[in-house]
Amino acid sequence: MSRRELIKNGIEEISEYVPGKSIDEIALSYGLNPDAIIKLGSNENPLGPSPEAVDALERHRAHSQLSVYPSADAGELVKALSEYTEFPESNLVASGPGMDGLMDNLMRLVISKGDEVIIPTPTFSYYEIAARANGASPVFVKRGNDFNVGAESILEAESSRTKMIFICSPNNPSGNLIDERELRSIAESAKGLVFVDEAYAEFAYRNMSDLVTEYDNLVVGRTFSKAFGLAGMRIGYGIMPQWLKSEYMRVSTPFNLSRPAITSGIAALSDTRHLKQSVELARNGRKYLKDNIPFKVYDSQSNFVLVDVAPQKAQEICERLLEEGIIVRDCTSFRDAGDSLIRVTVGTHIQNKRVVEAFKNLYLG
Numbered sequence: 001m002s003r004r005e006l007i008k009n010g011i012e013e014i015s016e017y018v019p020g021k022s023i024d025e026i027a028l029s030y031g032l033n034p035d036a037i038i039k040l041g042s043n044e045n046p047l048g049p050s051p052e053a054v055d056a057l058e059r060h061r062a063h064s065q066l067s068v069y070p071s072a073d074a075g076e077l078v079k080a081l082s083e084y085t086e087f088p089e090s091n092l093v094a095s096g097p098g099m100d101g102l103m104d105n106l107m108r109l110v111i112s113k114g115d116e117v118i119i120p121t122p123t124f125s126y127y128e129i130a131a132r133a134n135g136a137s138p139v140f141v142k143r144g145n146d147f148n149v150g151a152e153s154i155l156e157a158e159s160s161r162t163k164m165i166f167i168c169s170p171n172n173p174s175g176n177l178i179d180e181r182e183l184r185s186i187a188e189s190a191k192g193l194v195f196v197d198e199a200y201a202e203f204a205y206r207n208m209s210d211l212v213t214e215y216d217n218l219v220v221g222r223t224f225s226k227a228f229g230l231a232g233m234r235i236g237y238g239i240m241p242q243w244l245k246s247e248y249m250r251v252s253t254p255f256n257l258s259r260p261a262i263t264s265g266i267a268a269l270s271d272t273r274h275l276k277q278s279v280e281l282a283r284n285g286r287k288y289l290k291d292n293i294p295f296k297v298y299d300s301q302s303n304f305v306l307v308d309v310a311p312q313k314a315q316e317i318c319e320r321l322l323e324e325g326i327i328v329r330d331c332t333s334f335r336d337a338g339d340s341l342i343r344v345t346v347g348t349h350i351q352n353k354r355v356v357e358a359f360k361n362l363y364l365g
Helices: 023-030 051-059 075-085 098-110 126-133 151-156 180-189 209-213 242-251 259-270 272-292 314-323 349-362
Strands: 092-095 116-121 137-142 162-168 193-197 218-223 236-239 304-308 341-345
Touching (some): 092 242, 098 126, 098 242, 126 162, 162 180, 180 209, 272 349, 314 341
Parallel strands (some): 116 137
Antiparallel strands (some): 304 341
């Protein structure tokens, strides 16, 4: 028997996740000085991590305890999250790596082979990867004009095998929120769990977490990778009904967050000054990019904007930008995104001005 036959059926259908390009990768490929490259393709925080989080790693000497397991459920972080979110600890779980770990654990809990999950597209590609890896069949519902998604189209796609519905809000890569009335309609009628990915919630003017107390099938996922600037720590968390947490903890990987991650996460939650600066930078920057990039730019409630460069192709424009040392995200790899969309992370004002000038030089209108 070939070793390849050991791989379970369905894995061959999974397309590998396409990450944003790194500075080192582009510097090597284009012969550029790494210091001259700006990375605006992965929605990271241009201000970096919270200074309080960095100080905490030194102050608490987290590195000196690397030989000792952290708490199995990251209870210290869950307590800090309770203060931050104003939800009781019985509604909260901490997860690693990032929010992806939360999604994987939920699928381990509810998905059996042959089940279905509903995914409105274009959106974050890991939903499909996680679904297929856990034996589920993804059912895709294409978003409408301006990337809106309605309850009717979602519920029409449901079947007796539907176990989860994924809603990204603000959506990646379009940056728009789902309408609360539509989400309520979905949660009220859905047969399975409704997972709302709020990775970018801090940048938006509203979120959906309060609905968790009203619907016993609604889960909200969050991350420390964006507004808190801790992408390298891979910290996520979930807000869920109390009945679900007790079941979730049965399948959750123990010790899934490291001591340094827990320490930095707690400190970041207390650094309201850094969080406020990060949010203001994103909100001001996305408006500046929308007002000044000459191509069509969609409204965004996130720390990025979506640019449509039609009739030109995203791949060609991104290549030209890379030659100038500007890393943005070609959205061609997003299912149903077409071939003319580019996602641009909000940077510092200096970086944003450089991006605007580069787009102006590439505009043919």
